[in-house]
Amino acid sequence: MNILDKIIADKHKELVLKKLVIPISQLEQAALFERETISLAEELKTSKTGIIAEHKRRSPSKSVINQDLNVEDVARGYEDAGISGMSVLTDGKYFGGSLDDLLYARAAVKMPLLRKEFIIDEYQLLEAKAHGADVILLIAAVLEREQIKSLSEFAKSIGLEVLLEVHNEEELQKSIMPSLDMLGVNNRNLKTFEVSIEISKTLSEKIPEDFVKVSESGISSVKAIKDLQQYGYKGFLIGENFMKTNNPGKAAVEFVRELSTSP
Numbered sequence: 616m617n618i619l620d621k622i623i624a625d626k627h628k629e630l631v632l633k634k635l636v637i638p639i640s641q642l643e644q645a646a647l648f649e650r651e652t653i654s655l656a657e658e659l660k661t662s663k664t665g666i667i668a669e670h671k672r673r674s675p676s677k678s679v680i681n682q683d684l685n686v687e688d689v690a691r692g693y694e695d696a697g698i699s700g701m702s703v704l705t706d707g708k709y710f711g712g713s714l715d716d717l718l719y720a721r722a723a724v725k726m727p728l729l730r731k732e733f734i735i736d737e738y739q740l741l742e743a744k745a746h747g748a749d750v751i752l753l754i755a756a757v758l759e760r761e762q763i764k765s766l767s768e769f770a771k772s773i774g775l776e777v778l779l780e781v782h783n784e785e786e787l788q789k790s791i792m793p794s795l796d797m798l799g800v801n802n803r804n805l806k807t808f809e810v811s812i813e814i815s816k817t818l819s820e821k822i823p824e825d826f827v828k829v830s831e832s833g834i835s836s837v838k839a840i841k842d843l844q845q846y847g848y849k850g851f852l853i854g855e856n857f858m859k860t861n862n863p864g865k866a867a868v869e870f871v872r873e874l875s876t877s878p
Protein backbone atom coordinates (compact mmCIF):
# COMPACT_ATOMS: atom_id res chain seq x y z
CA MET A 616 0.00 0.00 0.00
CA ASN A 617 1.38 3.42 -0.85
CA ILE A 618 0.94 6.36 1.52
CA LEU A 619 -2.03 7.73 -0.41
CA ASP A 620 -3.87 4.39 -0.13
CA LYS A 621 -3.18 4.38 3.61
CA ILE A 622 -4.49 7.92 4.05
CA ILE A 623 -7.69 7.09 2.13
CA ALA A 624 -8.25 3.85 4.06
CA ASP A 625 -7.94 5.83 7.31
CA LYS A 626 -10.28 8.52 5.96
CA HIS A 627 -13.00 5.93 5.36
CA LYS A 628 -12.73 4.74 8.96
CA GLU A 629 -12.62 8.27 10.33
CA LEU A 630 -15.78 9.18 8.42
CA VAL A 631 -17.78 6.24 9.73
CA LEU A 632 -16.97 7.34 13.27
CA LYS A 633 -17.51 11.05 12.70
CA LYS A 634 -20.97 10.45 11.28
CA LEU A 635 -21.91 8.67 14.50
CA VAL A 636 -21.03 11.74 16.53
CA ILE A 637 -22.11 14.69 14.38
CA PRO A 638 -25.09 14.10 12.10
CA ILE A 639 -25.47 15.98 8.80
CA SER A 640 -28.43 17.92 10.18
CA GLN A 641 -26.16 19.39 12.85
CA LEU A 642 -23.57 20.54 10.30
CA GLU A 643 -26.33 22.20 8.29
CA GLN A 644 -27.50 24.08 11.35
CA ALA A 645 -24.09 25.60 12.05
CA ALA A 646 -24.12 29.40 11.97
CA LEU A 647 -21.30 29.43 9.40
CA PHE A 648 -23.37 27.28 7.05
CA GLU A 649 -25.29 30.43 6.09
CA ARG A 650 -22.18 32.46 5.41
CA GLU A 651 -21.77 33.84 1.91
CA THR A 652 -18.52 32.41 0.51
CA ILE A 653 -15.81 34.44 -1.25
CA SER A 654 -14.38 33.47 -4.64
CA LEU A 655 -10.74 32.43 -4.72
CA ALA A 656 -10.87 32.00 -8.51
CA GLU A 657 -11.91 35.65 -8.97
CA GLU A 658 -9.21 36.74 -6.55
CA LEU A 659 -6.55 34.83 -8.52
CA LYS A 660 -7.72 36.26 -11.85
CA THR A 661 -7.21 39.82 -10.66
CA SER A 662 -4.35 39.40 -8.19
CA LYS A 663 -0.79 40.50 -8.91
CA THR A 664 0.80 37.76 -6.84
CA GLY A 665 -1.69 34.87 -6.81
CA ILE A 666 -0.14 33.27 -3.77
CA ILE A 667 -2.17 30.78 -1.76
CA ALA A 668 -0.28 30.25 1.49
CA GLU A 669 -0.77 27.08 3.49
CA HIS A 670 -0.98 26.18 7.15
CA LYS A 671 0.81 22.83 7.46
CA ARG A 672 2.31 21.53 10.72
CA ARG A 673 3.77 18.33 9.39
CA SER A 674 3.53 16.03 6.40
CA PRO A 675 4.28 12.42 5.56
CA SER A 676 7.16 13.56 3.34
CA LYS A 677 8.86 15.99 5.74
CA SER A 678 7.58 14.87 9.17
CA VAL A 679 7.60 17.97 11.42
CA ILE A 680 7.55 21.34 9.65
CA ASN A 681 6.39 23.58 12.49
CA GLN A 682 4.33 22.61 15.52
CA ASP A 683 4.87 25.78 17.55
CA LEU A 684 2.63 28.26 15.79
CA ASN A 685 -0.84 29.53 16.44
CA VAL A 686 -3.09 29.19 13.38
CA GLU A 687 -4.75 32.57 14.00
CA ASP A 688 -1.36 34.34 14.01
CA VAL A 689 -0.35 32.53 10.84
CA ALA A 690 -3.66 33.46 9.15
CA ARG A 691 -3.37 37.14 10.16
CA GLY A 692 0.26 37.23 9.05
CA TYR A 693 -0.66 35.82 5.65
CA GLU A 694 -3.57 38.22 5.25
CA ASP A 695 -1.42 41.22 6.17
CA ALA A 696 1.13 40.06 3.59
CA GLY A 697 -1.55 40.55 0.94
CA ILE A 698 -1.74 36.99 -0.32
CA SER A 699 -4.78 35.85 -2.34
CA GLY A 700 -6.01 33.02 -0.13
CA MET A 701 -5.06 30.55 2.55
CA SER A 702 -5.04 26.77 2.50
CA VAL A 703 -5.68 25.05 5.83
CA LEU A 704 -4.80 21.38 6.19
CA THR A 705 -7.48 19.67 8.24
CA ASP A 706 -6.19 16.09 8.21
CA GLY A 707 -5.08 15.15 11.72
CA LYS A 708 -3.24 11.87 11.48
CA TYR A 709 -0.77 12.70 8.70
CA PHE A 710 -0.65 16.51 8.66
CA GLY A 711 -1.41 17.48 12.28
CA GLY A 712 -4.33 19.67 11.24
CA SER A 713 -7.98 19.85 12.27
CA LEU A 714 -11.33 21.40 11.43
CA ASP A 715 -10.72 23.65 14.43
CA ASP A 716 -7.73 25.10 12.57
CA LEU A 717 -10.10 26.05 9.75
CA LEU A 718 -12.59 27.53 12.20
CA TYR A 719 -9.95 29.63 13.99
CA ALA A 720 -8.51 30.83 10.69
CA ARG A 721 -12.02 31.81 9.59
CA ALA A 722 -12.55 33.79 12.77
CA ALA A 723 -9.23 35.61 12.25
CA VAL A 724 -9.37 36.65 8.58
CA LYS A 725 -11.64 37.62 5.69
CA MET A 726 -9.64 36.17 2.76
CA PRO A 727 -10.79 33.02 0.90
CA LEU A 728 -9.98 29.78 2.74
CA LEU A 729 -9.37 26.40 1.15
CA ARG A 730 -10.10 23.28 3.15
CA LYS A 731 -7.10 21.08 2.34
CA GLU A 732 -8.31 17.55 2.89
CA PHE A 733 -8.62 14.14 1.29
CA ILE A 734 -12.25 14.40 0.25
CA ILE A 735 -14.15 11.23 -0.58
CA ASP A 736 -17.63 11.98 0.77
CA GLU A 737 -20.25 14.77 0.68
CA TYR A 738 -20.16 14.80 4.48
CA GLN A 739 -16.70 16.45 4.30
CA LEU A 740 -18.11 19.18 2.07
CA LEU A 741 -20.80 19.95 4.63
CA GLU A 742 -18.10 20.03 7.32
CA ALA A 743 -16.03 22.41 5.18
CA LYS A 744 -18.96 24.80 4.80
CA ALA A 745 -19.86 24.57 8.50
CA HIS A 746 -16.30 25.49 9.47
CA GLY A 747 -15.97 28.51 7.23
CA ALA A 748 -14.30 27.26 4.04
CA ASP A 749 -14.79 28.97 0.67
CA VAL A 750 -13.07 26.38 -1.47
CA ILE A 751 -12.54 22.62 -1.36
CA LEU A 752 -9.85 20.44 -2.89
CA LEU A 753 -10.61 17.32 -4.90
CA ILE A 754 -7.69 15.03 -5.68
CA ALA A 755 -8.02 13.21 -9.01
CA ALA A 756 -5.57 10.49 -7.92
CA VAL A 757 -8.07 9.15 -5.37
CA LEU A 758 -11.40 9.72 -7.13
CA GLU A 759 -13.25 8.23 -10.11
CA ARG A 760 -14.69 10.62 -12.68
CA GLU A 761 -18.21 10.02 -11.37
CA GLN A 762 -17.12 10.92 -7.83
CA ILE A 763 -15.42 14.08 -9.05
CA LYS A 764 -18.65 15.00 -10.82
CA SER A 765 -20.99 14.37 -7.92
CA LEU A 766 -18.71 15.89 -5.27
CA SER A 767 -17.97 19.01 -7.32
CA GLU A 768 -21.62 19.52 -8.19
CA PHE A 769 -22.62 19.10 -4.56
CA ALA A 770 -19.89 21.56 -3.46
CA LYS A 771 -21.16 24.14 -5.94
CA SER A 772 -24.74 23.62 -4.77
CA ILE A 773 -23.74 24.73 -1.25
CA GLY A 774 -21.69 27.69 -2.50
CA LEU A 775 -18.19 26.20 -2.32
CA GLU A 776 -15.66 26.60 -5.10
CA VAL A 777 -13.72 23.59 -6.34
CA LEU A 778 -9.99 23.21 -6.92
CA LEU A 779 -9.29 19.94 -8.70
CA GLU A 780 -5.77 18.59 -8.32
CA VAL A 781 -3.99 16.45 -10.89
CA HIS A 782 -0.47 15.15 -11.26
CA ASN A 783 -0.45 13.67 -14.78
CA GLU A 784 -2.24 13.82 -18.09
CA GLU A 785 -4.46 10.82 -17.48
CA GLU A 786 -5.83 12.37 -14.28
CA LEU A 787 -6.38 15.63 -16.13
CA GLN A 788 -8.25 14.04 -19.05
CA LYS A 789 -10.60 12.07 -16.81
CA SER A 790 -11.42 15.12 -14.68
CA ILE A 791 -12.26 17.97 -17.01
CA MET A 792 -15.85 19.08 -16.42
CA PRO A 793 -17.72 22.38 -16.00
CA SER A 794 -18.33 22.04 -12.26
CA LEU A 795 -14.66 22.76 -11.48
CA ASP A 796 -13.42 26.30 -10.90
CA MET A 797 -9.66 25.89 -10.69
CA LEU A 798 -7.26 23.26 -11.94
CA GLY A 799 -4.26 22.59 -9.76
CA VAL A 800 -1.19 20.72 -10.86
CA ASN A 801 0.55 19.13 -7.91
CA ASN A 802 4.29 19.17 -8.51
CA ARG A 803 4.60 16.52 -5.80
CA ASN A 804 3.71 12.95 -6.60
CA LEU A 805 1.60 11.99 -3.58
CA LYS A 806 2.62 8.36 -3.92
CA THR A 807 6.39 8.81 -4.10
CA PHE A 808 6.84 12.41 -2.80
CA GLU A 809 9.03 13.30 -5.74
CA VAL A 810 8.76 17.02 -6.55
CA SER A 811 9.38 18.83 -9.83
CA ILE A 812 7.83 22.06 -11.10
CA GLU A 813 8.43 20.77 -14.62
CA ILE A 814 5.17 18.83 -14.16
CA SER A 815 3.23 22.13 -14.08
CA LYS A 816 5.02 23.32 -17.19
CA THR A 817 4.36 20.13 -19.16
CA LEU A 818 0.69 19.90 -18.26
CA SER A 819 -0.11 23.59 -18.70
CA GLU A 820 -0.97 23.45 -22.39
CA LYS A 821 -3.36 20.55 -21.84
CA ILE A 822 -5.52 22.53 -19.42
CA PRO A 823 -8.48 24.24 -21.14
CA GLU A 824 -8.31 28.06 -21.09
CA ASP A 825 -11.47 28.55 -19.05
CA PHE A 826 -9.96 27.10 -15.85
CA VAL A 827 -7.83 29.18 -13.52
CA LYS A 828 -4.52 27.32 -13.32
CA VAL A 829 -2.80 26.75 -10.00
CA SER A 830 0.66 25.27 -9.47
CA GLU A 831 1.04 23.42 -6.17
CA SER A 832 4.00 22.27 -4.03
CA GLY A 833 7.74 22.67 -4.06
CA ILE A 834 7.62 26.40 -4.81
CA SER A 835 10.29 28.27 -2.87
CA SER A 836 11.54 31.05 -5.12
CA VAL A 837 10.20 34.10 -6.91
CA LYS A 838 11.97 32.82 -10.00
CA ALA A 839 9.82 29.66 -10.00
CA ILE A 840 6.69 31.83 -9.98
CA LYS A 841 7.93 34.09 -12.76
CA ASP A 842 8.62 30.96 -14.79
CA LEU A 843 5.22 29.43 -14.11
CA GLN A 844 3.45 32.70 -15.01
CA GLN A 845 4.88 32.27 -18.52
CA TYR A 846 2.92 29.02 -18.70
CA GLY A 847 -0.35 30.73 -17.77
CA TYR A 848 -0.45 29.93 -14.05
CA LYS A 849 -2.39 32.41 -11.91
CA GLY A 850 -2.23 30.65 -8.55
CA PHE A 851 0.76 29.36 -6.57
CA LEU A 852 0.25 27.17 -3.54
CA ILE A 853 3.09 27.51 -1.06
CA GLY A 854 3.31 25.65 2.25
CA GLU A 855 6.62 24.58 3.63
CA ASN A 856 8.63 27.55 2.36
CA PHE A 857 6.66 29.81 4.74
CA MET A 858 5.74 27.30 7.46
CA LYS A 859 9.33 26.21 8.12
CA THR A 860 10.18 29.72 9.39
CA ASN A 861 9.24 30.92 12.88
CA ASN A 862 7.11 33.69 11.35
CA PRO A 863 5.30 32.54 8.18
CA GLY A 864 3.52 35.90 7.81
CA LYS A 865 6.83 37.73 7.76
CA ALA A 866 8.28 35.22 5.29
CA ALA A 867 5.22 35.83 3.08
CA VAL A 868 5.66 39.63 3.29
CA GLU A 869 9.26 39.32 2.13
CA PHE A 870 8.32 36.91 -0.65
CA VAL A 871 5.49 39.14 -1.90
CA ARG A 872 7.78 42.18 -1.80
CA GLU A 873 10.40 40.41 -3.89
CA LEU A 874 7.74 39.14 -6.30
CA SER A 875 6.19 42.54 -6.85
CA THR A 876 9.49 44.32 -7.38
CA SER A 877 11.11 41.73 -9.63
CA PRO A 878 10.90 42.49 -13.38
Ligand SMILES: O=P(O)(O)OC[C@@H](O)[C@@H](O)c1c[nH]c2ccccc12
Binds near residue numbers: 669671832852855
Ligand atom coordinates in the same frame (compact mmCIF):
# COMPACT_ATOMS: atom_id res chain seq x y z
O1 LIG B 1 4.68 22.58 1.24
P1 LIG B 1 4.68 22.75 -0.25
O2 LIG B 1 5.68 21.90 -0.96
O3 LIG B 1 4.80 24.21 -0.65
O4 LIG B 1 3.25 22.23 -0.77
C1 LIG B 1 2.03 22.87 -0.42
C2 LIG B 1 0.83 22.08 -0.97
O5 LIG B 1 0.88 22.14 -2.36
C3 LIG B 1 0.84 20.62 -0.49
O6 LIG B 1 0.75 20.64 0.89
C4 LIG B 1 -0.28 19.76 -1.09
C5 LIG B 1 -0.70 19.80 -2.37
N1 LIG B 1 -1.72 18.90 -2.57
C6 LIG B 1 -1.96 18.27 -1.40
C7 LIG B 1 -2.91 17.29 -1.10
C8 LIG B 1 -2.96 16.86 0.20
C9 LIG B 1 -2.08 17.31 1.16
C10 LIG B 1 -1.13 18.29 0.88
C11 LIG B 1 -1.06 18.77 -0.42
